[in-house]
Amino acid sequence: MEASLTARDRVGIQDFVLLDAHTSETAFLDNLRKRFHENLIYTYIGTLLVSVNPYRELDMYSKKQMDTYMGVNFFELPPHIYALADNVFRTMLSECNNHFILISGESGAGKTEASKKVLQFYAVSCPSTKVLNNVRDRLVLSNPVLEAFGNAKTLKNDNSSRFGKYMDIQFDHQGGAVGGHILSYLLEKSRVVHQNHGERNFHIFYQLVEGGEEDLLRWLGLERNCQNYNYLVQGNCTKVSSINDKNDWKTVRKALSVIDFSEGDTENLSVCSSSVFQLLGIPAQVLQQGLTHRKIEAKTEEVIYGTTVFSPFSVDHAVYARDALAKAIYGRTFNWLVNRINESLANKDSSRKTVIGLLDIYGFEVFNVNSFEQFCINYCNEKLQQLFIELTLKSEQEEYKLEGIEWEPVPYFNNKIICDLVEAKHKGIISLLDEECLRPGEATDLTFLEKMEEKIGGHPHFVTHKLADQKTRKTLERGDFRLLHYAGEVTYCVVGFLDKNNDLLYRNGKEVMRQSKNTIIRLCFPSTEPDSKRRPETVVTQFKSSLVGLTDILLSKEPWYVRCIKPNEAKQPGEVLIKNRFSIPIPVYNEIKIIICGTLKLFCSCRYKPLCPDTWPNWRGTAAEGVRCLIKYLGYRSDEYKMGRTKIFIRHPKTLFATEDAFQVCKHKLATRIQAKYKGYRVKGDFQKQREAATKIENCWRGLMARKEREKRAWAVKVIKKFIKGFMTRNQPACIDNSEYLAYVRQNYLTRLKENLPKTVLEKDAWLTPPPIMQELQLKVQASSMFKGKKENYPFSVCRPFLDTRIGKTAQLHNYTTYSVPVVKYDRNGFRPRLRQLIFTLEAAYLVEEAKIKQRIEFIYNLWVMGVIFPWRCFPWGSLFHGVSLQYLTPPLFFQGDLVLQCDYLFEALTKLSVIANKQNCIRVVQGSVRFDIQPGREGFVDFKSGQESMVYRAKNGHLMVVSVSRRTSVTN
Numbered sequence: 001m002e003a004s005l006t007a008r009d010r011v012g013i014q015d016f017v018l019l020d021a022h023t024s025e026t027a028f029l030d031n032l033r034k035r036f037h038e039n040l041i042y043t044y045i046g047t048l049l050v051s052v053n054p055y056r057e058l059d060m061y062s063k064k065q066m067d068t069y070m071g072v073n074f075f076e077l078p079p080h081i082y083a084l085a086d087n088v089f090r091t092m093l094s095e096c097n098n099h100f101i102l103i104s105g106e107s108g109a110g111k112t113e114a115s116k117k118v119l120q121f122y123a124v125s126c127p128s129t130k131v132l133n134n135v136r137d138r139l140v141l142s143n144p145v146l147e148a149f150g151n152a153k154t155l156k157n158d159n160s161s162r163f164g165k166y167m168d169i170q171f172d173h174q175g176g177a178v179g180g181h182i183l184s185y186l187l188e189k190s191r192v193v194h195q196n197h198g199e200r201n202f203h204i205f206y207q208l209v210e211g212g213e214e215d216l217l218r219w220l221g222l223e224r225n226c227q228n229y230n231y232l233v234q235g236n237c238t239k240v241s242s243i244n245d246k247n248d249w250k251t252v253r254k255a256l257s258v259i260d261f262s263e264g265d266t267e268n269l270s271v272c273s274s275s276v277f278q279l280l281g282i283p284a285q286v287l288q289q290g291l292t293h294r295k296i297e298a299k300t301e302e303v304i305y306g307t308t309v310f311s312p313f314s315v316d317h318a319v320y321a322r323d324a325l326a327k328a329i330y331g332r333t334f335n336w337l338v339n340r341i342n343e344s345l346a347n348k349d350s351s352r353k354t355v356i357g358l359l360d361i362y363g364f365e366v367f368n369v370n371s372f373e374q375f376c377i378n379y380c381n382e383k384l385q386q387l388f389i390e391l392t393l394k395s396e397q398e399e400y401k402l403e404g405i406e407w408e409p410v411p412y413f414n415n416k417i418i419c420d421l422v423e424a425k426h427k428g429i430i431s432l433l434d435e436e437c438l439r440p441g442e443a444t445d446l447t448f449l450e451k452m453e454e455k456i457g458g459h460p461h462f463v464t465h466k467l468a469d470q471k472t473r474k475t476l477e478r479g480d481f482r483l484l485h486y487a488g489e490v491t492y493c494v495v496g497f498l499d500k501n502n503d504l505l506y507r508n509g510k511e512v513m514r515q516s517k518n519t520i521i522r523l524c525f526p527s528t529e530p531d532s533k534r535r536p537e538t539v540v541t542q543f544k545s546s547l548v549g550l551t552d553i554l555l556s557k558e559p560w561y562v563r564c565i566k567p568n569e570a571k572q573p574g575e576v577l578i579k580n581r582f583s584i585p586i587p588v589y590n591e592i593k594i595i596i597c598g599t600l601k602l603f604c605s606c607r608y609k610p611l612c613p614d615t616w617p618n619w620r621g622t623a624a625e626g627v628r629c630l631i632k633y634l635g636y637r638s639d640e641y642k643m644g645r646t647k648i649f650i651r652h653p654k655t656l657f658a659t660e661d662a663f664q665v666c667k668h669k670l671a672t673r674i675q676a677k678y679k680g681y682r683v684k685g686d687f688q689k690q691r692e693a694a695t696k697i698e699n700c701w702r703g704l705m706a707r708k709e710r711e712k713r714a715w716a717v718k719v720i721k722k723f724i725k726g727f728m729t730r731n732q733p734a735c736i737d738n739s740e741y742l743a744y745v746r747q748n749y750l751t752r753l754k755e756n757l758p759k760t761v762l763e764k765d766a767w768l769t770p771p772p773i774m775q776e777l778q779l780k781v782q783a784s785s786m787f788k789g790k791k792e793n794y795p796f797s798v799c800r801p802f803l804d805t806r807i808g809k810t811a812q813l814h815n816y817t818t819y820s821v822p823v824v825k826y827d828r829n830g831f832r833p834r835l836r837q838l839i840f841t842l843e844a845a846y847l848v849e850e851a852k853i854k855q856r857i858e859f860i861y862n863l864w865v866m867g868v869i870f871p872w873r874c875f876p877w878g879s880l881f882h883g884v885s886l887q888y889l890t891p892p893l894f895f896q897g898d899l900v901l902q903c904d905y906l907f908e909a910l911t912k913l914s915v916i917a918n919k920q921n922c923i924r925v926v927q928g929s930v931r932f933d934i935q936p937g938r939e940g941f942v943d944f945k946s947g948q949e950s951m952v953y954r955a956k957n958g959h960l961m962v963v964s965v966s967r968r969t970s971v972t973n
């Protein structure tokens with residue numbers, strides 16, 4: 001309902017129930033036209049679907065469309081045959097009951113197409129398994145077969161169904177299509193022998209002649225030319241532009257093979273449709289006699305069982321007998337075909353199933369000349385209309401009763417009066433016709449007409465030439481009678497009524513057929529069929545009984561309706577000449593007076609509650625009280641609505657639209673308010689989040705600060721402790737405990753020195769006495785006097801402290817004093833420098849005299865200063881490199897060799913060594929190269945230069961080349 005309400009202004013109104021001028025026929029037609037122009041061929045009247053034939057392919061039946069409509073509520077999407085099919089299917093599954101879809105409308109309105117669409121929808125949407133697919137294919141393919149044998153081109157429709165069809169589709173619990181059953185009604189057999197101008201025989205004849213394989217035609221003795229067959233050319237219209245007989249033949253053959261028809265069956269069927277009696281497999285003589293003679297059994301006194309006499313027919317009789325036989329063969333074969341299809345569709349499983357019936361029955365027919373067939377067809381439509389009225393009124397009445405609302409009689413045309421006119425016992429048209437057919441004596445079509453005039457002459461819906469007033473008489477022939485059907489007037493020509501109703505087949509015609517070699521013919525004329533001399537039931541009586549059966553079938557099921565409308569007589573797309581013809585379901589439409597507006601709960605608690613301050617936002621009372629409160633607030637007048645037990649009924653669409661419009665306005669206001677609230681809520685939420693985040697950050701920050709403070713305090717404690725420890729060990733050799741303290745003392749001294757610098761450097765006594773650890777300063781002063789301005793690298797060394805750990809007193813361990821100097825050892829062959837720490841460990845006990853120590857150090861110092869080349873191989877100090885102490889030191893023997901000692905801390909090493917050796921003035925800084933005596937009288941040269949990598953090698957000039965890395969100090973440069 002919601003979609004219908006909101007979509008009401010798009011293109012017309014998609015549900016006529018919501019049409020404001022709901023009693024206006026013009027408004028109804030205008031709405032149909034408006035929608036049709038936009039290719040919107042479907043419109044609802046509640047749950048009834050009105051469909052206008054577009055006469056062109058519209059892109060609205062794809063698989064995608066089917067998917068769109070699957071499982072969606074009726075009113076949620078634009079009207080469509082798939083919406084109806086889907087709702088029927090889902091209601092059947094949920095309520096576990098049987099349903100039928102009544103598809104009605106005049107010839108060419110699109111009933112067969114609609115029923116095919118429904119079938120296709122089920123074929124696609126139902127669950128599928130291999131077995132189910134088999135049934136599904138058979139259901140779908142039964143259509144082209146039945147259309148081939150039961151449809152023909154008429155003036156109204158190129159593919160007109162000439163029989164009524166009711167098809168049951170059987171579903172299992174899961175909704176799988178498990179079987180089907182077809183009932184056929186009143187095939188228009190007369191077409192086999194006669195067609196009106198512009199019409200054709202049944203399609204299958206033309207399909208066989210046009211499309212039949214050469215072999216088959218040869219075997220059947222047929223020629224590929226319809227003109228050669230009298231039964232096919234009476235309408236003078238063997239070719240139809242909209243039909244491709246050749247292709248259709250292929251489709252039918254393929255379909256037959258799927259529906260379990262063997263090749264033999266197909267050939268036999270071809271024989272039936274060939275109308276060539278020689279092919280019936282009956283001896284020519286027998287056939288000839290059967291067609292030209294009547295068999296009379298005469299009883300004589302002598303012969304107990306009687307004798308058989310053949311009396312020849314007149315030509316007219318023979319023609320009649322031939323045609324009767326042709327019609328019988330075709331009619332019976334058609335029934336056989338339907339039975340065969342039913343066998344193929346039969347559900348083998350006996351478990352409980354529910355069904356959806358599809359009733360595609362001929363609509364009202366009005367031709368220029370209307371005969372017995374039109375009478376039956378239109379009678380059938382009257383019956384269905386009656387059923388429709390009963391069912392809709394009944395269901396509405398029931399709904400009112402359930403809701404406790406007083407039933408208001410709805411003015412509508414009840415066609416019971418016409419049904420009675422046709423079918424009433426003894427005085428209805430059918431009874432009168434049967435009477436004429438069965439009575440002895442000379443009964444003719446005209447005597448039948450007279451009888452009708454006599455018995456029902458005064459009926460308001462019946463008129464003949466004789467009974468009519470002057471004006472009407474002009475429109476009627478003498479042999480005509482006119483019925484005023486619910487849908488319009490139809491004039492019937494009485495000629496042929498009796499013959500067609502009798503449908504007599506001479507007895508020996510049947511006997512002849514029993515001799516046929518064609519199995520289907522033999523099955524259609526079984527020898528078990530009683531040849532009683534009692535006349536069989538007339539056609540119309542049989543038809544009447546079958547309609548009673550059909551009504552019973554339909555009454556036991558839930559009804560759904562599709563009303564098809566033909567837009568124009570020319571079968572043209574785009575043309576909309578819909579006028580108030582009998583195809584328009586005005587009677588249906590007029591019946592809908594009151595809109596059921598949904599349940600009270602839906603009305604108040606769900607949709608319209610924001611319209612009243614008392615029901616918004618929540619109504620706590622009962623739904624009925626809520627609705628009362630709401631409609632009071634909205635100002636509904638008492639004649640505008642009715643309250644049921646569970647539903648509210650609104651009389652005029654405009655009342656509902658006004659409420660809906662108010663709801664739309666309110667919805668927007670509410671949306672704005674909700675939006676604002678939501679935004680406020682979001683902002684508040686954001687603010688709260690920010691606040692929480694700020695608090696968290698604050699906490700973290702405080703924690704961090706506290707931690708830092710704690711660490712700082714811990715650090716301070718450590719520093720103080722260290723300071724105290726440094727103070728306590730200040731006079732011990734530099735170690736980890738006092739290093740910082742001593743640094744502090746140094747810094748303190750320098751600061752004090754800065755403030756108390758002597759006026760001149762030479763004022764020795766004016767200098768502040770340095771603390772013991774500031775000996776280094778003295779050494780630095782010494783180094784300055786020795787190297788400043790003489791060595792390029794000296795300025796870089798100033799900032800480097802002299803460390804006791806390098807050269808100097810590094811440790812006082814027991815009786816040992818260790819001195820260390822870093823040296824680079826050069827591999828003799830590869831000249832790869834390897835840094836080593838040359839350690840002097842002098843044993844105090846051994847080195848008793850200070851002088852000796854000095855002497856030893858002086859010796860080492862000299863080695864360095866002079867750049868002596870050590871004879872490494874023999875130098876016992878080699879063991880020093882492995883950490884062996886000097887206690888085994890013997891006076892060194894050294895020879896000319898290839899090892900040069902280098903020191904990374906040249907200035908420190910030389911300063912310290914020169915101070916220890918007290919030879920400060922002996923430092924000689926050499927640039928470029930140095931000469932020395934290798935042996936007395938033999939001199940050598942060492943050249944020095946800077947480079948990327950330290951190395952020593954014998955240069956081409958025979959000098960020893962020492963390359964040192966720039967900014968590094970070496971012993972000799």
Ligand SMILES: Nc1ncnc2c1ncn2[C@@H]1O[C@H](COP(=O)(O)OP(=O)(O)OP(=O)(O)O)[C@@H](O)[C@H]1O
Binds near residue numbers: 108113361
């Ligand atoms: N939905 C549709 N889309 C396109 N064309 C359609 C549609 N419905 C009907 N038609 C066209 O109209 C023709 C007649 O339709 P259909 O045979 O279904 O009419 P009918 O009501 O069954 O007629 P009859 O009572 O004579 O059997 C179809 O052959 C087809 O060309």
